[in-house]
Amino acid sequence: MKTILSGNEAIARGFIEAGGKLVSSYPGTPSTEVTETLSSEYKDKDIHVEWATNEKVALEVVIGGSLSGVRSMACMKHVGVNVAADPLLTAAYTGVNGGLVLFVADDPGMFSSQNEQDSRHYARFAKIPCVEPSDSQEAKDFLKLAFEISEQFDTPVLFRTTTRVSHCKSVVSLTEPIKVEAKEFVKDFAKYVMLPSNAQKRHVFVEERMQRLKEFAETTSLNVEIEGSDEIGFITNGISFQYVREAFPQASVLKLGLTWPLPEKKIRKFASKVKKLAVIEELDPVFEDTIKAMGIHVDIGKNVLPICGEFSKNLLYEKVTGNKVMLKEPVSGLTRRPPTLCPGCSHRGLFTTLSKLKYFVSGDIGCYTLGGLPPFSALHTCICMGASISAAHGIAKGLELQGIKQKPIAVIGDSTFLHSGITGLINMVYNNGDAIVVIMNNDTTGMTGGQEHPGTGRTATGKETVKLSIEKLCQTIGAKRIRNIDTYNLKELEKIFKEEMESEGPSVLISNQPCVLRYRVAKKPLKVNKEKCTACKMCLKVGCVALSLFEEGDTKFVQIDPLLCNGCTVCQQQCKFEAIEGGMV
Amino acid sequence: MSVFNIVIAGVGGQGVLLTSKIIAESALQHGFDVKQSEVHGMAQRGGSVVSFVRFGEKVYAPMVSEGEADLLIGFEPVETARYLHYLKDSGNVIYNTYRMSSITVSIGAEKYPENIDEIIKNHAKHVIPFAGTTLAVEAGDKRALNVVMMGAAMKYLPFEKNSVLEIIKKTVNKKVVDINVKAFELGFNSMK
Numbered sequence: 001m002k003t004i005l006s007g008n009e010a011i012a013r014g015f016i017e018a019g020g021k022l023v024s025s026y027p028g029t030p031s032t033e034v035t036e037t038l039s040s041e042y043k044d045k046d047i048h049v050e051w052a053t054n055e056k057v058a059l060e061v062v063i064g065g066s067l068s069g070v071r072s073m074a075c076m077k078h079v080g081v082n083v084a085a086d087p088l089l090t091a092a093y094t095g096v097n098g099g100l101v102l103f104v105a106d107d108p109g110m111f112s113s114q115n116e117q118d119s120r121h122y123a124r125f126a127k128i129p130c131v132e133p134s135d136s137q138e139a140k141d142f143l144k145l146a147f148e149i150s151e152q153f154d155t156p157v158l159f160r161t162t163t164r165v166s167h168c169k170s171v172v173s174l175t176e177p178i179k180v181e182a183k184e185f186v187k188d189f190a191k192y193v194m195l196p197s198n199a200q201k202r203h204v205f206v207e208e209r210m211q212r213l214k215e216f217a218e219t220t221s222l223n224v225e226i227e228g229s230d231e232i233g234f235i236t237n238g239i240s241f242q243y244v245r246e247a248f249p250q251a252s253v254l255k256l257g258l259t260w261p262l263p264e265k266k267i268r269k270f271a272s273k274v275k276k277l278a279v280i281e282e283l284d285p286v287f288e289d290t291i292k293a294m295g296i297h298v299d300i301g302k303n304v305l306p307i308c309g310e311f312s313k314n315l316l317y318e319k320v321t322g323n324k325v326m327l328k329e330p331v332s333g334l335t336r337r338p339p340t341l342c343p344g345c346s347h348r349g350l351f352t353t354l355s356k357l358k359y360f361v362s363g364d365i366g367c368y369t370l371g372g373l374p375p376f377s378a379l380h381t382c383i384c385m386g387a388s389i390s391a392a393h394g395i396a397k398g399l400e401l402q403g404i405k406q407k408p409i410a411v412i413g414d415s416t417f418l419h420s421g422i423t424g425l426i427n428m429v430y431n432n433g434d435a436i437v438v439i440m441n442n443d444t445t446g447m448t449g450g451q452e453h454p455g456t457g458r459t460a461t462g463k464e465t466v467k468l469s470i471e472k473l474c475q476t477i478g479a480k481r482i483r484n485i486d487t488y489n490l491k492e493l494e495k496i497f498k499e500e501m502e503s504e505g506p507s508v509l510i511s512n513q514p515c516v517l518r519y520r521v522a523k524k525p526l527k528v529n530k531e532k533c534t535a536c537k538m539c540l541k542v543g544c545v546a547l548s549l550f551e552e553g554d555t556k557f558v559q560i561d562p563l564l565c566n567g568c569t570v571c572q573q574q575c576k577f578e579a580i581e582g583g584m585v
Numbered sequence: 586m587s588v589f590n591i592v593i594a595g596v597g598g599q600g601v602l603l604t605s606k607i608i609a610e611s612a613l614q615h616g617f618d619v620k621q622s623e624v625h626g627m628a629q630r631g632g633s634v635v636s637f638v639r640f641g642e643k644v645y646a647p648m649v650s651e652g653e654a655d656l657l658i659g660f661e662p663v664e665t666a667r668y669l670h671y672l673k674d675s676g677n678v679i680y681n682t683y684r685m686s687s688i689t690v691s692i693g694a695e696k697y698p699e700n701i702d703e704i705i706k707n708h709a710k711h712v713i714p715f716a717g718t719t720l721a722v723e724a725g726d727k728r729a730l731n732v733v734m735m736g737a738a739m740k741y742l743p744f745e746k747n748s749v750l751e752i753i754k755k756t757v758n759k760k761v762v763d764i765n766v767k768a769f770e771l772g773f774n775s776m777k
Contacts, residue, residue, distance in 0.1 A: 004609050004619065111624050135620075135647075168647035169609055169621040245645040313650050327651045328670040331708055334663050335695045337596065337687035339632035375692040540692050545631050548686035549693055561686065563718070563727050 019180030028077030222257030233274030344566025386420030523567030595660025681717030736772025
């Protein structure tokens with residue numbers, strides 16, 4: 001049967017066809033839909049799918065699943081592997097029982113990420129194989145092969161995609177799931193307990209395994225040679241393969257599906273057959289450096305192609321041939337349309353207030369990172385998941401050492417807090433820190449499209465479960481000043497901030513307003529009374545797309561688009577002339 | 586048949602991805618190879634959203650290149666204009682004339698280009714503007730704009746009307762099938 005699947009949906013299908021049993025993941029664009037598909041479309045299959053609190057936990061759960069004997073997979077975005085790096089580098093030593101795959105989605109071009117790291121480095125670092133598909137059919141089929149490789153070579157396998165493979169949809173032929181017997185659950189001290197005496201022996205095993213994998217790379221069906229003209233030959237992987245085929249349909253191509261370790265003999269033979277060798281890979285020169293280290297001359301690679309950003313057909317054609325593609329100019333003078341907080345979002349009142357009070361804000365990863373953009377410009381550092389609280393603590397201590405008394409504000413969402421903000425808060429309380437921590441609990445993992453977490457009281461498959469109380473958790477940690485805030489009430493919010501600024505010791509402010517997108521909160525739209533509006537633009541400071549300034553002859557006034565307005569009243573509270581009507585305030 | 590290239594542009598939340606999905610499913614139904622690309626996550630939050638659909642005998646790259654599009658489906662005038670350079674000379678444009686403020690306009694940092702309809706007309710040979718949002722509201726829900734756009738796009742697509750309608754019925758939420766069927770018909774008839 002043929003159907004259209006995104007790369008991520010195909011990976012989910014591949015997991016089922018491969019007889020996979022256990023999945024543990026943390027949401028992150030562009031990786032999220034694998035776990036979402038498994039937890040919705042395939043939840044009736046005999047599998048366990050869960051959202052873990054973070055990527056380290058997810059991978060450890062999956063290591064446990066593998067140890068128990070079943071095929072297991074952890075899913076995450078590229079930066080998630082940094083969090084999971086600790087278990088990964090030692091799981092490479094213990095190897096597996098049931099097959100173990102770590103699925104990671106990289107984001108060249110940074111559509112929705114804070115960095116552009118190339119996760120293939122982790123395969124090299126951990127000394128494990130890396131498998132990369134170039135479309136949805138391969139995403140499904142290669143995942144099945146990845147599980148076979150994992151069990152055959154006793155190794156975790158890194159299964160890597162990029163945004164364009166994960167989110168592009170293409171035609172996939174489905175096959176029936178295979179029956180996989182669970183491996184026997186055994187105690188094996190020498191293999192699974194990484195005391196130095198055991199780990200020393202396992203390290204030798206890892207090095208020998210890499211030699212066997214190199215031999216395997218020469219013969220595996222994952223690496224394919226397409227014969228063509230001998231003028232130029234391309235070595236490429238993933239989505240770049242598709243661009244190469246479009247831009248140079250006649251050329252010879254060595255397409256790598258097993259992208260670590262590389263097939264040295266195959267590459268040497270391919271290079272000797274073509275007049276010019278081109279190595280085409282997005283992000284870092286992982287292949288190129290390795291091929292050059294084999295003593296093979298690379299004619300075209302990062303000498304002409306960029307390390308930053310993603311490739312395209314036109315970019316490849318221009319860089320490889322040196323010929324400019326003649327294109328029409330984009331229309332100039334258009335208004336930009338960057339992403340923004342949804343109308344009605346609970347973060348709007350918070351950032352309107354933080355922007356007004358001009359505090360230093362230590363931000364985190366989530367929709368609220370948008371508080372850094374105009375008109376708020378109210379976010380002054382943002383590093384990685386959970387960093388808001390720990391960084392704010394460091395800032396406060398650093399300022400204190402300089403004799404400056406100023407409390408920074410940390411802003412973090414519920415899912416991010418439970419991911420790794422909690423450890424930062426424990427640290428701050430323990431070390432007598434002095435910052436204000438705002439936890440924007442909107443009862444979902446918002447940015448990635450609304451996934452469950454321990455605070456929502458539902459599992460990945462929607463089953464009721466224990467609902468964690470963020471407030472009680474903060475109390476248990478020992479935080480003394482914990483207050484609930486309503487970010488839709490600007491006056492009260494400002495008052496609370498000013499009081500907490502004057503207080504001693506860390507404060508925790510918790511907002512419990514639901515995500516308007518996930519929970520479809522829709523209040524009656526507000527209206528502007530044209531007679532009363534003075535076009536002072538105070539309401540525009542809330543940064544809402546429902547509002548815009550209009551001109552009619554000499555008169556200027558603000559209008560509210562009733563199809564967009566969510567009736568949250570934040571703009572209304574900014575208006576000194578009572579020109580915005582409707583709503584509750 | 587060579588590859589048919591479609592660019593679908595709009596604003597996050599308008600349902601661009603659903604239209605793109607319906608086109609891709611229809612292409613498969615009609616025996617074509619098809620690829621579709623889109624972007625999720627932060628880029629979607631009220632920002633500019635674009636999706637590409639390519640179908641034909643064999644499709645490699647999932648993205649349409651500049652100067653290659655046979656059809657541009659615009660959900661909003663400025664977003665339509667943003668992708669006009671993707672059109673080939675013989676390419677067609679249909680777009681919804683309902684204007685949406687961007688955040689840069691809402692905060693007073695930029696002005697919405699008043700002459701946007703003229704700009705679009707001047708940059709492409711075959712342009713059909715129409716009031717898609719009005720039709721969606723008439724069908725019963727502003728969120729049915731994506732299906733109105735699908736109905737309108739049928740003018741240039743080599744698909745059977747009934748088979749597309751079946752795909753729409755299977756794709757949208759059961760509760761709003763009637764609204765969407767009406768939305769499709771309104772879009773379809775507006776291009777007659």
